[in-house]
Amino acid sequence: MLPPITLRIYTLDGLTRERAWDLPILRIGSHPTSDLILSGRGVGEHHCILEHTAGTLILRDDRSHGTFVNNEPLNQPRPVAPGDRIYVGEIQLEVLAARPPSPSPHRRWRRYAPRLALAGAIAVIVMALTRPKSPDAPAPTAVDPLVTVPVVPAPRTPPVAPARTRVRVRHEVIPGELVSDIAARYGVSVAQLVADNPINPDVPPSPGTVLEVDAYDPPLPKLRLRHKVEPGDTWIGLSERFEIGVDLLRRYNESIVGELVPGSEFIVWVDPHIERRRDVIVHAPHRVSPDARSIGAPTAGSLERGIQLPEDRALYERIATSLQYGSSHTILHLQHGIAAFRDRYGYRGVLVVANLSQLQGGELKPHASHQSGRDVDIWLPALKGTYQQKHLAEDRKPKYAEINWYAAWGLVESLLATGQVKYIFLDRSLHRNLYYAAIEMGAPRELLDKIQHQPSTDPATAPRIMVNAPVRHADAHIGHIHVRFLCGPDEPRCSERPEIEDP
Secondary structure (H helix, E strand, O other): OOOOEEEEEEOOOOOEEEEEEOOOEEEEEOOOOOOEEOOOOOOOOOOEEEEEEOOEEEEEEOOOOOEEEOOEEOOOOEEOOOOOEEEEOOEEEEEEOOOOOOOOHHHHHHHHHHHHHHHHHHHHHHHHHHOOOOOOOOOOOOOOOOOOOOOOOOOOOOOOOOOOOOEEEEEEOOOOOOHHHHHHHHOOOHHHHHHHOOOOOOOOOOOOOEEEEEEOOOOOOOEEEEEEOOOOOOHHHHHHHHOOOHHHHHHHOOOOOOOOOOOOEEEEEEOOOOOOOOOOOOOOOOOOOOOOEEEEEOOEEEEEOOEEOOOOOOOOEEOOHHHOEEOHHHHHHHHHHHHHHHHHHOOOOOOEEOOOEOOOOOOOOOOOOOOOOOEEEEEOOEOOOOOOOHHHHHOOOOOHHHEOHHHHHHHHHHHHOOOOEEEEEOOHHHHHHHHHHHHHOOOOHHHHOOEOOOOOOOOOOHHHHHHHOOEEOOOOOOOEEEEEEOOOOOOOOEOOOOOOOOO
């Protein structure tokens, strides 16, 4: 007989519950056919599977590509044990130790019957002695010590779920989109979509048509990507790579008949795989050695007892690790900022951290700065399907057309929210992309003012923003951002001067 799987389930309403199974396979997801049905953001219909294999409990992803174990992405099947934490979307599951089987009801009764009888008798006596007497109340009767009084617990008030409100959004139809596709994307019925818009459900709407949709938690618009067909690319392979059905891919590219030709252009509309900002914190606070200190300025400084950015593949991929030393203050807040980005925006894509400083700081060609452990290069997040592991070895940053601007804004905002970032350098040609992505993400004006680019003709406003905005221009910063952190409170020899410095 298989040992039972016992899981403790934590939900965002603060409640926990435990479930146990003795099945050989436990399917977890939001679909009604799942053995454990979960609902919440990021939970796929068929999310993951727990399976008994040779006495070991194995967890494997089930087409979701979004399962984490102890804050590490589940890239391949792995064993789990009591104490391990499994993240299914925003829901946490904790594997508990198997519990010994409970004794049969008859044995339990024989063991506890005397205690229950005594407790019942005491309860009856206390109730009789403390009950207020009325003038006509009959005299108390003798208490039968063998009679137990059942204790009925007070009814528990169920938690009140936060009220959900529909949001009206304007959806611009993309090529190949059907009315049923749009309704499914926003979680509304086709009938409701047709009732709100003058469209025929049996006729594909023309690309560029703007429809109004009332939806709960509407997703961000898809982004258009031009992909150059590479040798070996197939319709099925690209379908899996971009997580889009073959039928939809063909509708995006109706001019392509037959097999794909290497070197030709292929159009795909990609889901950004990121959500609007939410107040969710999953990652535990990070701790680093406090001994590493920045000395001097970023363009003329050094690093005392530098510490290396630790490996944490749940947060980022590292490149050129021999050049990834920084001050304690920088390493700590860099990790906090990236963790907040993933938690608050639900981003599960790859994020690459490149150069910081050498072990002892100092000149680092070809950079003008990166000398005092406070400068960090981070590749801009790429659209789903464009990043490949070989890009790390090639030092190939995302190309302009591959950048996920919604995720880029989420990363910039999360780093600024640490309160420890002085500047974020990005080529001014890209500020417009970042600005309008922030608007689409619902960023308030005080955050938009942190970006140099302002599509405003007000001469009194633009110069003020250009001077004070921490997001500012640096030549050739196209596929990455350059983040400069402030001096830490215990770094007396760290310099913030000059006020404006080249990256």
